[in-house]
């Protein structure tokens with residue numbers, strides 16, 4: 001039926017344009033457009049013309065809408081949110097998908113079905129792109145949300161005290177504000193695939209009840225969709241060949257930092273500077289053998305390693321499939337149920353929380369079986385309570401433009417002594433000690449839209465990355481050398497000793513000479529009586545640094561989250577106060593705004 005001014009809310013010119021366009025649309029295009037317009041109205045994504053005061057009601061009434069908000073540090077939550085969006089769209093639900101930092105809180109009142117996918121970091125903190133929304137929702141200005149249905153998927157790690165805290169905060173607050181749960185919150189441990197898939201299926205089932213299959217669209221507000229077309233992913237890693245594996249530290253250094261070059265040839269995997277490489281490691285063979293011996297198991301015994309009933313020889317399963325180096329509270333509780341050891345029973349009883357917390361620190365399964373005589377538990381029962389060995393993420397230190405089909409990483413070998421025994425970082429030690437060029441590793445790309453060079457190649461860039469935190473900045477500068485980006489760049493770098501620990505020294509010097517790097521300030525913490533850190537160098541240059549900020553510089557911080565990132569943040573605030581005459585509150589606002597504008601990005605853990 002042709003549109004007319006009399007049977008539609010459109011004026012003559014609009015009717016003419018629509019009559020030209022509509023007959024040319026395929027079914028899929030028509031349904032996409034319908035969903036798109038609905039989603040835009042829901043979020044205020046574009047400025048639609050003011051509503052007509054009179055006229056016929058709109059013809060296309062959408063089926064259901066859902067707004068998915070994610071808060072993601074490493075990209076896992078954004079990946080799951082996209083998966084959920086796709087599934088809902090396929091069921092005819094109109095989806096708005098957005099990072100929490102891109103979502104306008106004022107639009108919350110318009111949302112009917114709110115789905116939150118969020119991770120937790122450090123001591124129960126939200127990821128950077130969830131901080132403002134978390135603050136808003138938990139604060140006084142949050143609106144009443146009666147009539148809003150919601151559900152929360154929380155990602156976390158049971159080895160941390162405040163497991164899934166951010167997800168729990170959102171879930172509780174949405175209920176307090178009057179919302180109704182679509183399905184209960186699901187808290188996922190590091191091995192989140194199965195639990196997350198279950199939550200997604202439940203949400204999709206609930207929301208697609210009664211929904212027409214027709215109008216489906218995903219409005220990707222503010223989401224950089226960098227999903228590659230590769231068949232390889234986190235759940236199907238590519239077995240990549242190692243091309244180079246060298247120690248970057250000089251003789252006499254306390255540290256060992258490996259530079260690895262890995263071939264992605266034939267994988268179709270693509271990445272950008274700022275992304276990370278996921279690696280599925282293997283446990284240390286000595287630790288596996290010691291554990292098998294302590295338990296008196298047969299290493300060749302077959303055990304079932306998943307719900308599909310796949311069998312693996314015990315030794316192989318402990319090498320490749322199970323986490324054996326981390327103790328968590330839930331794990332200890334499960335072991336207490338498998339044994340009658342009175343000491344372990346007591347450790348999990350109420351009133352012993354502090355003792356339990358202290359015990360699990362820097363201890364592994366070998367300690368547990370030795371300290372609490374767990375010998376006698378059959379291998380299959382023992383394995384059934386273990387977590388799957390999670391992948392490790394390393395910030396990529398190369399640019400695909402400079403080294404196509406390759407990815408480079410910069411990894412510090414973690415080794416220390418605790419409770420009378422040497423301890424080894426699972427992946428870093430495997431990379432440092434047991435892998436040579438020619439060997440292969442299961443890898444995938446973890447995209448990180450929250451750590452990206454500015455779109456404007458002329459914008460100034462400040463990079464702060466002590467230790468291996470400098471890795472992504474090698475990728476940034478490599479990329480800028482290839483693209484000829486003209487904006488000025490400033491790197492703050494530090495490590496213990498100039499002579500042995502100056503990672504990639506020759507490359508920075510070459511980039512300084514060529515103008516790819518405009519300035520570099522270094523802090524070698526143990527070459528002087530007093531410790532000198534990157535933030536001390538920043539303070540020394542506070543005037544210039546402030547000027548760069550005022551010129552619109554983008555600030556990137558990578559490395560240790562616990563101390564360095566906090567100290568650097570405090571130093572940025574101090575510089576704003578000192579040089580800009582801002583109050584403490586104004587400086588905090590300034591940094592907050594920079595974060596909102598993506599001019600202050602951090603890749604820290």
Ligand code: NAP
Nearest residue numbers: 395466467468469495496525533559560563564603604605
């Ligand atoms: P590191 O231990 O961070 O040491 C690098 C330099 O930073 C040393 O000179 C150290 O001095 C100094 N430092 C210590 N405390 C500091 C503080 N509060 N503020 C500023 N500088 C401080 O180096 P690393 O072994 O390479 O470890 C880097 C950390 O970053 C690790 O925690 C790693 O997991 C993390 N990392 C994260 C990412 C990421 O999030 N994508 C990427 C790479 C690395 P002293 O040792 O003399 O005290």
